[in-house]
Amino acid sequence: MKRIILSLVLLSGTLALAQEKKSDTTKTKSIEGVTITKQVFKKQSDRFVYDVAASPVAKGNTTFDLLKQTPLLSSTDDKTLKIAGKNNAVIYINGRKTNMDAESLAQFLKNTPAENIQKIEVITVPGSEYQVESSDGIINIILKKKMSDGLSGNMRFSNTQNKYNASQASFSANYRKDKLGISANLSGGESIFAQTYTLKNGNDRAFNVSTGEIDNPNKNIGGYLNIDYQLTDNSNLALSWNTWANKGYNSTADLFNTITDESVTTYSWSKNKKNTRSYNNSVNLNYELKTDSLGSKLNVNAAYLNYRKFQFIDNQNYISNVNGEIGKRTSQVFQDLPQLINNFSGMVDYIQKFKNDLTISVGGNYNKTKTDNDTKNDTYIFGSKPSFTSAPNHFIYDENIYGFYATAEKKFSDKFSGKIGARYEITNSLGTSDNAPTVELQRIKRNYNNFLPYASFNYAINDKNNISYSFSSRMMRPTFWQINPVKSILTSNNYTQNNPFVKASSMYNQELTYMYKNSYFLILNHTYFKDVITQVPLQGYPVSPDGTTKTVNELRYISTNFGNKQEMSAMVGIQKSLFKQYWTTNFNIGFQHNINNGSLGVDPTTGDRFKNENGDFVEYINNRKSTSLLIQTNNTIRLDKNKTWFLGVNFFYIDKQQVDLGLIKSLASLDLSIKKNWNDWTFALNLNDVLKTNIVEIEDYQSNGNYNYIHQNSHPRSIAVSLTYNFGNQKVKKVRDIEGASDAIKSRTK
Structure with a gap:
């Protein structure tokens, strides 16, 4: 430097x-x-490119802070990153997916100096060669290449205060000597995730209101170890290991229930205690061989993933009065909900480059997954007629996925380039249950194939104007927990129900982009979702297939496929440095139009239908439309000539819009930060959700008279201080990051 x-x-x-x-x-x-x-921001054939080395924002930042300043990217919770118009952002480094879980990845990004980054690529519509789910986008971080041997690292300490206090610390180091590179990280923290919760459901004649506090303590520790060795001038061997452990003991949910049926009102308390611990370990072995001087190469990956989660819930219900005084215990439910996942994955890719600017890529992958859920559910009813029921269920799920892809990319001229490709996936699965409530749930076998085409074209009209178009099709498979047929109890007549009949959904996406002077852009997007996977609220008096009707009004949130939906958006934006680079701003404004079309009247796990007070069968219907305004701006203001003081001002606003569960009200957040760089030290102070406007509210009114309302305050207003120290030779060449063969499976362990 x-x-x-x-x-x-x-x-x-x-x-x-x-x-x-x-x-x-x-x-x-x-x-x-x-x-x-230098062009700081530009559009290439299938991606946006942000040249960090030519931007004043990188100096003194972490990689995570830099990504938040990147056009089209945002973070509303300072933990996850999102691409405008996408459900999720998948992080790649040097073209390879990061082999880390979400927590360790966030720490890695927050403890990596931004000075090591050459550029950031935002791929809004990934090609067929990428293993991503549904409408996920990709953030590809390109590291600088000319870095000397040596040792570097950093230590980071942070403390956050909202309703409770949270602290976190991490240490990372990178070492390279000749052909050997080693990268390691260890981080841990302690926090309490708190919510103030309100749930209202029912109709004018019978309704339920539940309000209370939910506190979820968490202690976690984890890290990664990556080893890279250059076998020859053209071949490399790499081994990566990631581990993460989480402990959440003494989690509580205390909800006060007001239940009205006709003119009779009763009161009760639901008190949940939960102990959870989970372990995630994965290992990946990679071999890379460069086959010619043009950049052609072969990649081979083998990976193993082991995920274990143990969860024990004690749900107790008590009689109460209008003043909230606790009376006699009416029921108690013990639930033991373990989840064990083992996955083996293999992946082979070959890229052949030709002198005529043609690139052909072919490859395949294989995933074998087995989940084991030996759950227990014991219910005690107290009173004049005490009773006990036990409902154990051992659910085993085996899944095999075979994937093949081919792409062809061609630069026809300096102005026009294109890329076409396709992915073909074969899925075979078998789920067995030894104590399912119905015969249909005892053995569920599925075999299906999917053909997923892709195409993109880019045309540079002249030096100032660029236009591009992309089409992509993807699959979204349910998480492994969603297909385990168990329920999680919130109150005595309100619970969530998993569903092994959930099938994969399909997504078709089109995107048209126009850029002017590499600073101003317009993005038009249309996405069609088929067989959407979501939780649907069914409420009323359950009627079983044999005609038995319960006398208690229930609310069940059931995981299932719920019709189709469309999302259309139009967004204009700017990325620019002003006033001699004292002010760098990213500003986006646009509209999103949602069209929902789904209905459900039968519980797919039991066959139950639901009646209202008049004895009529009812169903949940969502065929509504909404148009929403979206605003986002990220600003970095340099306060001195020496580039040591920086002020950050970030704001987002999402207008109310129709989602699967109803109408979600508007969300907004104003975040402020001040940062001081002093030699190898960085001091930062962050104020999040200053105006206390980032609170979730969802309401839904059905034509049959039923309504559902959710209010969730996760206390996002917070103040955080952090201290980071960088040591050693900061020009150390980074270890080659490898795309793990099991990465496509990891997201489904949530």
Whole structure:
């Protein structure tokens, strides 16, 4: 860096001396020659490219902070990253998916200096070669290549205060010597995730209101170890291991219930205690062989993933009065809900590049997964007629996925390029249950194939105008927990129900993009979802297939496929540095139009239908439309000439819009930060959700008279302080990050 600065100083002096000897015309040309050497933000054939090395935002930032300043990217919770118009963002490094779980990945990004990054690529519509789910987008981080051997690392400490206090610390180190590279990280923290919760459901004649507090303590520790060794000039071998452990003991949910049926009102308490612990370990072995000087290469991956989660819930219900005084216990439910997942994955890719700017890619992958859920459910009823029922269920799920893809990318001229491809997937699965409530649930076998085409085209009209189009099709498979036929109890007559009959959904996406001067852009997007996977609220008096009717009004949130939906959006944005780079801003504004079309009247796990007070069968219907305004702006203001003080001002606003569960009200958040860089130290203070506007409210009114309302306050307003120290040679060459063969499976362990 010092050499670069010195070179720029010498260049400036040379230009100044030349100005005394040349005409004004010559001076103008010299200055222009220096000014236009870098394009900070531009559109390529299938991706947006943000040249970090040419941007003033990178200095003194972490990678996570830098990503939040990248056009089209945002973070509403300072933990996850989202691409505008996408459900999720998958992180790649140097073209390879990061082999980390979400928690360790966030820490890795928050403890990696942004000075090591050359550019960031945002792929809104991934090609056939990428293993991503549904409408996920990709963030590809390209690291600088010219880095010397040595040791570097950093230590980070942070403390956050909202309703409770949370602390976290991490240590990371990178070492490279000749052909060997080692990267390691260890981080841990302690926090309490708190919610103030309100649920209302029913109709004018019978309804239920539940309000209370939910506190979920968490202690976690984890890290990663990556080893990379250059076998020859053209081949590399890499081994990566990721581990993460979480402990959430003494989690509580205390809800006060007001139940009205006709003119009779009763009161009760639901008190839940939950102990949870989980372990995630994965290992990946990668071999890469470069086959020619043009960049053709072979990649082979083998991976193993082991995920274990143990959860014990004690749900107790008590009689109460209008004043909330606790009376006699009416029922108690013990649930033991373990989840064991083992996955083996293999992946082979070959990329062949030709001299005529043609690139052909072919590859395949295999995933074998087995889940084991030996659950127990014991119910005690107290009172004049006490009773006990036990409902154990051992559910085993075996799944095999075979995937094959081929793509062809061609640069026809300096102005026009295109890429086409397709992916073919074969899925075979078998789910068995030894104590399912119905015969249909005892053995569920599925075999299905999917053909997923892809195409993208890019045309540079001239130096200032660029237009591109992309089409993609993807699958979204249910998580492994969603297909385990168990229920999680919230109150005595309100619970969530998993569903092994859930099938994979399909997504078709089209996107048209126009860019002007590499600073201003317009994005038009249309996405069609078929067989959407979601939770559907069914409520009323359950009627079993044999005609038995319960006398208690129930609310069940059932995981299932719920019709189809469309999302259409139009967004304009700007990425620009102003006032001699003292102010760098990303600003997006647009509209999103949602069309929902789904209905459900039968519980797919039991066959139950639901009646209202009049004895009529009812169903949940969502065929509504909504149009919403979306605004997002991220700003970094440099406060001094030495580039050591920075002020951050970030804001987002999402207008109310129709979602699967109803109408979600508007969300907004104003976040402020101040940062000081001092040699190898960075001090930061962050204020999140200053206006306390990031609170979730969902309401839904059905034509049959039923309504459902959810209010969830996760206390996002917080203040956080952090201290980061960087040590060693910061130009250490990073370990080659490898796309794990099991990465497509990891997201389904949630």
